[in-house]
Amino acid sequence: MRNYHISVIAVVSVLLFTINCFALEDAQITQLMKTANSGEVDAAKLAVKNSKNPSVKTFAEKMVKEHTENGEKVKTLSKDEKIKMSSSDDEKKLKADTKEKMKGLKKAKENDFDKAYMGTQVAMHQELLDKLDTKLIPEARNPALKSYLQETRAHVQNHLNDAKTIQNELQ
Template sequence: MKIKFLLLTLALTSAFSFAAHAQAMNDHQIAEILEEANDAEIDAAKLAKDDASHKEVKEFAKHMMEEHKKNEKETKKIVKKNDIDPEDSQWSKALKESAKANKDMLKKQKGIAFDKMYMEQQVSMHQQLLNDLDQKFIPNATKPEFKNHLQATREHVSKHLEQAKAIQAKL
């Protein structure tokens, strides 16, 4: 199961990364991707908050839900203030498909297998988001306030990644 998850994640991540290199992103597309990433994190966290068996995994899920709801709210405020209309793109669609596939796989797990898969997904998703913030989103953002928000988001994502890795190592 772990290999199947890793192969799916690699396939979707590769498709997302390849597509991202094909053309530069704009603020509208980046805003939609950030919204999709927050939605994916919130959905996965809701599931983990209820279904995880390990206390630390449940606490992490609750923390992720709070953090990503906060980021979602701040993103919407900044996007509105800067006249950025989130726009669907091949990247946001790939992210949505990846999130759905991950959630579907997670729903099939129970107990420690659920905890391990959730934390694997969290490490993978946060690592990919961190890479995309550094290599694609921040460099391509044009509105200063939005770019600053992406840089602040990057710091949170980096912390989330370290927390996820620490919990994953304990399982």
């Protein structure tokens, strides 16, 4: 029985160590949020330029404004809290995924652009919402960063809801 307890403790210790090895640091979380905001702004600027639908264009203008503001917030928070942003595998994957989505949007035919953009917006906001819920908020250690992420989560949820509504209108 004693060997069993020692084995369980060893397995739990290894699991906790492994989880902590893949946990994001505050510096990585801030960089990821900066990258997410930049990707949203880039996609939205393209939509402002290419969209023919007034609802899509209005949504895109809102995304430029709100994601620019949110990007500035994370930069200010990093400076004020002395968190030096650093890259992570999660941030690199987000950057690569965003680049691929932008390629797809740039290739979209004029008649298909609005549907493609709104599909991308639903996907990007859902991915960020999931990451906020499962990784970023739980792993943030700095109280100001955690508060920023919780506030941002509410905005991301609203953006997702708006994107889904417009996407349904385009069907």
